[in-house]
Amino acid sequence: MAMLASRGTTITTTHADRTLNLTLQVWRQKNATSPGKMVTYEATGISVDMSFLEMLDVVNEELIARGEEPIAFDHDCREGICGMCGMMINGVAHGPERATTACELYMRHFHDGETITIEPWRARAFPVIKDLVVDRGAFDRIIQAGGYITAPTGGAQDANAILVPKADADVAFDYAACIGCGACVAMCPNASAMLFTAAKISHLGHLPQGQPERDDRVLRMVEQMDVEGFGACTNIGECAAVCPKEIPMDVISFMNRDLLGATRRKDHEAKTSNE
Ligand code: SF4
Ligand code: FES
Numbered sequence: 001m002a003m004l005a006s007r008g009t010t011i012t013t014t015h016a017d018r019t020l021n022l023t024l025q026v027w028r029q030k031n032a033t034s035p036g037k038m039v040t041y042e043a044t045g046i047s048v049d050m051s052f053l054e055m056l057d058v059v060n061e062e063l064i065a066r067g068e069e070p071i072a073f074d075h076d077c078r079e080g081i082c083g084m085c086g087m088m089i090n091g092v093a094h095g096p097e098r099a100t101t102a103c104e105l106y107m108r109h110f111h112d113g114e115t116i117t118i119e120p121w122r123a124r125a126f127p128v129i130k131d132l133v134v135d136r137g138a139f140d141r142i143i144q145a146g147g148y149i150t151a152p153t154g155g156a157q158d159a160n161a162i163l164v165p166k167a168d169a170d171v172a173f174d175y176a177a178c179i180g181c182g183a184c185v186a187m188c189p190n191a192s193a194m195l196f197t198a199a200k201i202s203h204l205g206h207l208p209q210g211q212p213e214r215d216d217r218v219l220r221m222v223e224q225m226d227v228e229g230f231g232a233c234t235n236i237g238e239c240a241a242v243c244p245k246e247i248p249m250d251v252i253s254f255m256n257r258d259l260l261g262a263t264r265r266k267d268h269e270a271k272t273s274n275e
């Protein structure tokens with residue numbers, strides 16, 4: 001904060017008055033089949049209080065005013081809950097701030113004169129549709145493969161009839177925080193979707209309502225994950241480091257234990273039914 005004296009009046013300036021002039025190097029790609037390339041843009045007079053997406057809005061307004069194609073990027077809630085936004089900012093999924101989505105990343109974390117590179121998620125299972133927009137339908141198909149739960153949940157008044165130990169409820173809630181953004185895949189050198197898939201499996205796996213289909217769910221979701229072309233986990237940990245919802249790596253161990261148990265039970269069932 002700076003104090004300025006002007007004609008006998010004290011004017012207080014906050015960081016809200018600060019602006020940045022930036023150079024952006026943005027991945028532009030016309031469509032899924034065209035080759036893409038990095039294109040340089042100048043972003044001037046950017047308020048430090050703008051979000052990263054608002055900064056892109058300003059750049060796009062200028063592009064539109066010049067008759068040029070705006071930069072395509074995904075977004076919806078702009079408050080860190082929908083998982084739509086996502087881009088590599090200076091080589092890091094969602095940018096430099098921990099536990100922060102691109103829509104909640106503020107320009108105050110950048111410096112005047114900085115060059116910022118902006119690219120889409122890079123993974124075979126997330127093909128680029130246009131510019132920074134990728135197709136994350138593979139995640140939807142993994143969730144779809146998990147199917148439904150048959151446990152009757154009743155009406156709202158019945159919610160407390162199914163007792164859930166507090167510790168399990170807390171863990172399930174933590175895993176349910178996954179917003180399906182895909183940053184874990186984008187940052188993993190193997191483009192593995194283990195953190196995402198494990199969060200979804202473990203969410204229901206910790207609740208009584210998730211028990212009847214637990215084995216089938218883990219078997220089908222892991223199979224779909226492989227079908228989609230995601231890589232294997234080699235415990236590097238980049239996924240958890242960039243996850244905006246701080247899903248921890250140990251969720252992958254939970255999924256692997258579930259998978260092993262389910263595989264053994266299915267093998268045993270198959271063996272005994274053939275006897
Ligand atoms: S585990 Fe984290 S990084 Fe991966 S999709 Fe879920 S919220 Fe995004
Ligand atoms: S736009 Fe919804 S999480 Fe970023």
